Amino acid sequence: MEEHILYRLARRYPQLLFPLGYDTKDSLAYKLAVRQGLPYSGQLDFTFSPQDRFTRVETPAGAAEVLLLENRGDFEHCLRALAYRCEPREVPASMGASTISGLINWEKIHTYLDAYEANGGTDRSGAFRAFIAEKKNYTDRLILLSSGVYSAVPPETAGLPAEEWREKSILIRQYHELTHFVCRNLYPENIDAVRDEILADMIGLLAAFGTYDPRLARVFLGVERAEYRKGGRLENYLAQGDPNAVLQDVNELIDLLCEKAAAAPVSDVFAFLLAQMEDPEIANRRFL
Numbered sequence: 001m002e003e004h005i006l007y008r009l010a011r012r013y014p015q016l017l018f019p020l021g022y023d024t025k026d027s028l029a030y031k032l033a034v035r036q037g038l039p040y041s042g043q044l045d046f047t048f049s050p051q052d053r054f055t056r057v058e059t060p061a062g063a064a065e066v067l068l069l070e071n072r073g074d075f076e077h078c079l080r081a082l083a084y085r086c087e088p089r090e091v092p093a094s095m096g097a098s099t100i101s102g103l104i105n106w107e108k109i110h111t112y113l114d115a116y117e118a119n120g121g122t123d124r125s126g127a128f129r130a131f132i133a134e135k136k137n138y139t140d141r142l143i144l145l146s147s148g149v150y151s152a153v154p155p156e157t158a159g160l161p162a163e164e165w166r167e168k169s170i171l172i173r174q175y176h177e178l179t180h181f182v183c184r185n186l187y188p189e190n191i192d193a194v195r196d197e198i199l200a201d202m203i204g205l206l207a208a209f210g211t212y213d214p215r216l217a218r219v220f221l222g223v224e225r226a227e228y229r230k231g232g233r234l235e236n237y238l239a240q241g242d243p244n245a246v247l248q249d250v251n252e253l254i255d256l257l258c259e260k261a262a263a264a265p266v267s268d269v270f271a272f273l274l275a276q277m278e279d280p281e282i283a284n285r286r287f288l
Contacts, residue, residue: 005054005067006046006078012107012140015081017042024086037106046078047071051147057178060270061185064178068145068170075146082142094233096146097173099180103140112137143177145170150204151220151233158216172204179203179273187277193237194246194287195253197221199276202257206269212261214254223250238287246287253285 010016014033017040018024025034033040049070056063069075076091083100109131116127131137149155150169155162179200184191201220205212218224222232228243234250235243257276266272276282 004048012105014040020088046074061182064181066143070147097177098144101141105140168208171208175207176200176204195285214258
């Protein structure tokens with residue numbers, strides 16, 4: 001039987017082997033394993049669905065690694081282990097994805113050092129210090145996805161059978177996160193939370209359906225033409241203030257993106273994204 005991806009990832013990220021607890025990160029075993037890369041013989045506590053998958057997606061900002069976990073409990077457990085340092089924090093039901101940055105990849109470090117010694121190197125400690133002098137050598141950014149419906153939108157609202165909507169939701173969620181991956185790497189100084197969410201939803205919809213559906217784009221955010229639906233996603237991206245105050249601007253941007261997506265077939269969603277980020281009419285939009 002093929003080894004489950006979580007076993008392989010545990011060789012990179014030993015924190016996956018530790019039990020959840022608010023004191024776990026302060027234990028000597030955790031510090032030795034996670035911070036120093038020493039062996040730890042813990043056990044993985046996951047369901048291990050056959051639907052789990054790990055992929056590398058090529059983007060204009062480089063390859064992105066994506067882990068999809070079918071079971072909601074597995075998604076939450078993995079998020080707590082990797083993003084919250086094994087703290088059993090509450091995970092909102094509306095959270096279906098997370099991009100986790102700065103993960104120390106001990107497998108990458110050990111592989112490099114083993115190759116160094118195999119080639120005749122004798123100063124393993126010196127080689128280690130030189131290797132970790134550049135964070136890009138040994139740290140990862142992992143996109144973690146769940147398999148639930150996107151933005152808590154039920155199938156009947158999406159207008160699709162339940163299983164088809166679930167599959168489309170995974171694609172939307174994946175490309176939504178990949179949009180942030182590309183933009184944060186290529187445009188780190190140009191960030192606006194609301195604009196970026198609208199763009200990320202757009203790329204997700206284009207990847208899943210080949211077209212941009214402004215109705216679904218509004219449903220995802222809790223936006224109607226005339227009013228905001230309390231509890232929608234839009235309020236999550238406004239530090240202060242009434243979402244209704246930006247409603248007109250949100251609707252204008254969705255309409256503009258709809259026009260741009262309809263002007264020509266979108267065969268490459270990333271090329272389309274970069275075109276928007278280079279267009280001052282889009283790139284200079286500010287909601288905060």
